[in-house]
Amino acid sequence: MSMKKLYSIFRQGIIFENPLLMLMIGLCSAIAVTSNVSNGIGMGLAMTFVLLFSEIIISLFRKLIPSMIRIPIFIIVIAAFTTMVDLVMKAYFPDLSKSMGVFIPLIVVNCIIMGRVEAFASKQNLPSVIADALGMGLGYTWVLIGISAVRELLGNGTLAGIQIMPASYQPILFFILPPGGFFVFSLFTSFNIWLKKRMEVSARNKELAAKKEAA
Amino acid sequence: MKKDMTKLGITLMLYASIACASLAVVYAFTKESIDNQSEIQLQASLKELFPEATVFEPIQDISSPDPNIKFESAFEVKSDSAALGLAVQATGPSYGGNATLLVGVDLHRSIAGVRVMALNDTPGLGMNASNPTYYVDKTNKVTFLGQFEGKFLTDPFEVKKDVVAITAATISSASLTNIIKAVGDAAIAYMDQKAMAAPAEGGTPAEGAVPAEGGTSAEASANIGAQPQAGGK
Numbered sequence: 001m002s003m004k005k006l007y008s009i010f011r012q013g014i015i016f017e018n019p020l021l022m023l024m025i026g027l028c029s030a031i032a033v034t035s036n037v038s039n040g041i042g043m044g045l046a047m048t049f050v051l052l053f054s055e056i057i058i059s060l061f062r063k064l065i066p067s068m069i070r071i072p073i074f075i076i077v078i079a080a081f082t083t084m085v086d087l088v089m090k091a092y093f094p095d096l097s098k099s100m101g102v103f104i105p106l107i108v109v110n111c112i113i114m115g116r117v118e119a120f121a122s123k124q125n126l127p128s129v130i131a132d133a134l135g136m137g138l139g140y141t142w143v144l145i146g147i148s149a150v151r152e153l154l155g156n157g158t159l160a161g162i163q164i165m166p167a168s169y170q171p172i173l174f175f176i177l178p179p180g181g182f183f184v185f186s187l188f189t190s191f192n193i194w195l196k197k198r199m200e201v202s203a204r205n206k207e208l209a210a211k212k213e214a215a
Numbered sequence: 216m217k218k219d220m221t222k223l224g225i226t227l228m229l230y231a232s233i234a235c236a237s238l239a240v241v242y243a244f245t246k247e248s249i250d251n252q253s254e255i256q257l258q259a260s261l262k263e264l265f266p267e268a269t270v271f272e273p274i275q276d277i278s279s280p281d282p283n284i285k286f287e288s289a290f291e292v293k294s295d296s297a298a299l300g301l302a303v304q305a306t307g308p309s310y311g312g313n314a315t316l317l318v319g320v321d322l323h324r325s326i327a328g329v330r331v332m333a334l335n336d337t338p339g340l341g342m343n344a345s346n347p348t349y350y351v352d353k354t355n356k357v358t359f360l361g362q363f364e365g366k367f368l369t370d371p372f373e374v375k376k377d378v379v380a381i382t383a384a385t386i387s388s389a390s391l392t393n394i395i396k397a398v399g400d401a402a403i404a405y406m407d408q409k410a411m412a413a414p415a416e417g418g419t420p421a422e423g424a425v426p427a428e429g430g431t432s433a434e435a436s437a438n439i440g441a442q443p444q445a446g447g448k
Contacts (some may be wrong), residue, residue, distance in 0.1 A: 069226065077230070079234070084241045091252065092245075102335050176340065177383060
């Protein structure tokens with residue numbers, strides 16, 4: 001397994017197959033917790049941790065999991081890691097755990113983890129699985145941080161709890177409410193699609209230029 | 216087919232047992248820290264509500280007037296031997312599940328302060344109840360729970376009348392207000408029972424601070440139990 005191949009798996013998750021913006025899975029948590037930046041960071045890291053370890057375990061045991069009962073086994077593995085994250089957060093980061101509330105336990109039913117485990121980890125070897133989990137996790141985390149930064153700044157005038165906007169700024173409550181979440185999310189999606197198109201075009205141009213030169 | 220099923224069942228059981236065992240290990244490691252966290256939080260909040268207090272004496276004979284609201288623990292707050300008030304940790308239903316508040320009541324029969332112990336709610340909306348920088352009154356920098364400070368127990372405690380709600384979280388605001396109200400009603404009953412009152416100029420209510428003897432405590436809880444019919448509309 002060459003480094004180059006691993007890198008190409010890793011970068012898939014960030015833009016080209018971003019779980020939120022391109023695959024459109026795991027959206028409920030993305031919209032529910034993104035009303036402030038610290039939640040976005042916490043949720044992104046928690047989810048990346050669960051994704052990474054679930055994918056590793058499933059990939060290691062993939063030959064020992066009968067396909068008929070693979071879904072229940074996936075859920076057991078994911079639920080175990082999620083509960084661990086929940087307990088560790090409660091014990092060592094009580095404030096973060098308090099502000100995330102019910103959304104940490106809900107990582108269990110996050111489609112990103114289920115989807116990646118089913119579509120990728122149950123068929124691939126360990127190195128590519130780690131690259132995939134990190135890529136997908138990073139893809140999820142940057143979008144969460146991005147959405148929550150926009151929503152918190154416009155909806156509350158703060159970033160991670162620190163006042164940024166001048167005191168005279170009247171916060172636009174719309175952005176904190178769920179509809180604002182959808183609105184910001186759709187802006188991020190359009191931006192990502194535009195970026196993806198642009199990158200594809202430039203990659204094709206490069207290829208053409210290389211061919212021309214060779215000819 | 217039958218053999219298959221047994222085999223699959225055993226496989227699934229194996230995976231589940233391993234997962235359980237590893238969870239048990241993590242739970243054992245974190246349990247102490249989690250318990251400590253809530254104990255530390257409780258002690259810190261009690262001290263915040265009553266900075267002069269030296270003793271928090273647990274009391275049993277105070278009960279909630281509302282069947283949906285449970286009192287987790289209650290304390291008679293004292294500075295040496297003089298009573299300062301009551302503190303009750305109460306849990307009641309709210310928008311995102313149960314919420315636990317610590318409510319302090321002073322001898323003037325007003326709220327000394329309210330602190331959030333546990334709350335599950337929508338981040339950015341109902342969760343603002345525990346946000347120290349979310350103000351319901353921006354000019355005076357009063358938080359949602361801060362507005363209860365100094366409020367008299369006989370006030371109506373109605374959201375949008377004498378209580379300002381958190382924007383877009385009216386249900387949460389009403390539920391939290393209800394919990395505080397329940398503690399207030401129970402505190403009135405308890406203070407009547409124990410003849411606790413603010414010290415008059417010069418004198419100290421020495422008997423008021425002494426907890427009632429065993430014989431009267433059953434009577435006390437019976438009396439408080441009768442309170443909801445009277446006070447619960």
